[in-house]
Amino acid sequence: MTAEKTDILLIEDHAIFRKTLTRVINSHERLSCENAFSSAEDGLSAIEIRGLAPDIVLLDIGLPGMNGVQCIPHLKRLCPDARIIILTIHDDDDNIFKAVCAGASGYLLKDAPPEDIIESIELVLQGGAAMNTHIARRVLNLFQEMAAPPGDYDLTNREQEILRLLVDGLSKKQIAAQINLSQHTVDSHIRNIYSKLEVHTRSSAVAKALKERLL
């Protein structure tokens, strides 16, 4: 443990909220917020020009100009080690999804009491993620939606093996050579695959395999 305080950078366009939050953070003995900005552009250019390297970035989504989600990739580039915590009134799935995909470590709602925000910062510093249980639930739901149940077409092992090689773009001849079979046998397996997947072209088979995670 060093004596250094944790350096927090804040990007938030609402002036009163920004000042309140800065004060609350600075009243904490191990947290420090020296840099607070009202737009993503200001924050990013300050980071770049003054070489800031915050430990944590608290980021609003509803910013004028560049919004918070768009800002995340730039932050990741300028200070890859910084943890980003989204702090917003928008709790719709789309924003949550985009923020999480872009690399946020936390997603807090502004109506959370200041102590919760401080606690979340500490959790993130300890390597955790900060979200309330309802946001967490949304994240899990998003996951489940993305992870459509892998289709099941009763492919045999051999068929799956050959389907994988088809996805790799190999021809019958190449597949036959790869697994030491006759081209005719490979052909036969491919026919069975087509029949089970109900397709008539290689492309459709490959597309179906990838879309429905058959491998």
Place this chain on the structure above:
Amino acid sequence: MTAEKTDILLIEDHAIFRKTLTRVINSHERLSCENAFSSAEDGLSAIEIRGLAPDIVLLDIGLPGMNGVQCIPHLKRLCPDARIIILTIHDDDDNIFKAVCAGASGYLLKDAPPEDIIESIELVLQGGAAMNTHIARRVLNLFQEMAAPPGDYDLTNREQEILRLLVDGLSKKQIAAQINLSQHTVDSHIRNIYSKLEVHTRSSAVAKALKERLL
């Protein structure tokens, strides 16, 4: 609010832990655990035969026979309204990923104190998700890995359009008909796509398009 207690079903092969947990749950005034099983098979058949409809299922992953992850789809089918909370010693990414994709609402480690487990059950009942912050962090990381930045091969609009049709499994002739072009033109576009994607077969192009989200 009904006077009914929340019905919790437990599947856990470790007898002592199972009994401890059952006792702790039943000592809670609004929770009830009447059904505890030592295997997924026992639990599932009891649900099916006796028509159980638990509100929450606490599910171990490291079960003999069918494991917890495999069990989830069956639970979803037999009692679609039940919330599933994974309770396990395994906190590796693969298990977390599979459990979350399969539809778990929570992921707890067995070393959590019983009070935490009770609290998590309450959170899930309130529509939240139950995980500690480190598990949550892993989930977010998984998200970010899945959301790899879409590849960029400078495909033109026309090329993207045709690539989409290739993914749909259409032949040159069908594509030409679909967008009112000569087969030769389509052929020409396909060549350019191959060249940009650095592939030489339709399958590889389709695979690359889907794997790297080029559409």
Place this chain on the structure above:
DNA sequence: CTTTCAATCACGTAAACGCGCCATTTTTGC
């Protein structure tokens, strides 16, 4: 014990494919 099914191999054919090589026109960017 027989039937089903996976896995293996075979021949032939019409259609589709990948590619070399080429030309014209339109759009885009400096």
Place this chain on the structure above:
DNA sequence: GCAAAAATGGCGCGTTTACGTGATTGAAAG
């Protein structure tokens, strides 16, 4: 205004594919 890039169209050739129509073997299931 001009060069680069994109979009369009064309011919030919050797290869590959999809599919019809078979066969044999061995293992699993009834």
